[in-house]
Amino acid sequence: MTIKSKKDTGKLTLTLTGRLDTSTAPNLEETLKESYDGVTELVFDLEKLEYISSAGLRALLSAQKTMNKQGSMKVINVGEEIMEIFEITGFTEILTIE
Amino acid sequence: MTDTKLFRFKVNADVNELQRVQGFVEECMQGIDCSSKTMMQINVAVEEIFVNIAHYAYSGEIGKAVIEAEITDDPKAVTITFIDSGVMYNPLAKPDPDVTLSAKERQIGGLGIFMTKKFMDELSYEYRDGQNVFAMKKNL
Numbered sequence: 001m002t003i004k005s006k007k008d009t010g011k012l013t014l015t016l017t018g019r020l021d022t023s024t025a026p027n028l029e030e031t032l033k034e035s036y037d038g039v040t041e042l043v044f045d046l047e048k049l050e051y052i053s054s055a056g057l058r059a060l061l062s063a064q065k066t067m068n069k070q071g072s073m074k075v076i077n078v079g080e081e082i083m084e085i086f087e088i089t090g091f092t093e094i095l096t097i098e
Numbered sequence: 099m100t101d102t103k104l105f106r107f108k109v110n111a112d113v114n115e116l117q118r119v120q121g122f123v124e125e126c127m128q129g130i131d132c133s134s135k136t137m138m139q140i141n142v143a144v145e146e147i148f149v150n151i152a153h154y155a156y157s158g159e160i161g162k163a164v165i166e167a168e169i170t171d172d173p174k175a176v177t178i179t180f181i182d183s184g185v186m187y188n189p190l191a192k193p194d195p196d197v198t199l200s201a202k203e204r205q206i207g208g209l210g211i212f213m214t215k216k217f218m219d220e221l222s223y224e225y226r227d228g229q230n231v232f233a234m235k236k237n238l
Contacts (some may be wrong), residue, residue, distance in 0.1 A: 021116065021145055022116060022145060022149045023113065023116060023117070024114050048200040050138075051138055051141065051142075052142075053142050053145045053146060053149075053210065053213075054146055054210035055144075055210075055212060057209055058206050058209070061201060061204055061206065062206075064201045065201055065202065066107070068201060068202065080135070081134065081135050081138050083137065085142070085213070088197075088213065088216050089197055089209055089212070089213065090197030090198055090199075090237070093198070093200075094200065094201045094204065
């Protein structure tokens with residue numbers, strides 16, 4: 001997975017490409033930990049995300065929990081297959097998906 | 099006539115082997131007409147079960163896992179079986195997480211086996227001759 005990060009004052013956009021799985025979720029968690037400071041709006045662009053497992057869901061849940069305390073978070077450009085996983089796991093209710 | 103193909107792969111029960119395990123299953127299914135959505139669901143189930151074994155079966159040591167894939171064409175289905183000699187563990191005994199809770203109340207665990215149950219059509223577990231044998235079948 002590659003993570004492209006774009007910061008514009010308080011707004012951080014992370015574009016994820018590839019697989020968010022057991023091997024790659026720690027990279028995302030690390031990137032987030034280093035970036036949270038001063039972020040009030042976090043956006044995940046998932047257009048190029050091909051695969052997500054429970055490890056990836058946990059990373060998104062943890063980001064949502066952090067952003068609930070310091071601002072807002074949304075997920076954009078979710079493909080059909082990833083969306084189905086969000087639906088089955090109830091993540092459509094947890095995340096703001098646009 | 100029913101045609102059955104059986105493939106077998108022995109690997110270290112180590113999360114670093116995840117891509118190879120998923121690659122093995124994808125290779126077994128080559129030439130089978132299935133949507134990318136179905137393939138992703140199978141891959142998710144394979145990851146969840148294999149990673150569970152890698153994390154918990156051998157308590158910190160690297161043991162072995164055997165993955166078998168059985169492909170039948172009438173009816174069209176794939177059955178993937180995971181065998182390890184680690185501590186006895188039945189993933190099906192775990193209660194499902196409450197997927198209606200808010201982010202704040204959500205527990206972090208249990209989602210993997212929950213998705214496996216949702217994505218696969220039949221699951222079975224038995225402890226046999228000192229081995230955990232977990233099988234999951236997906237109708238194609």
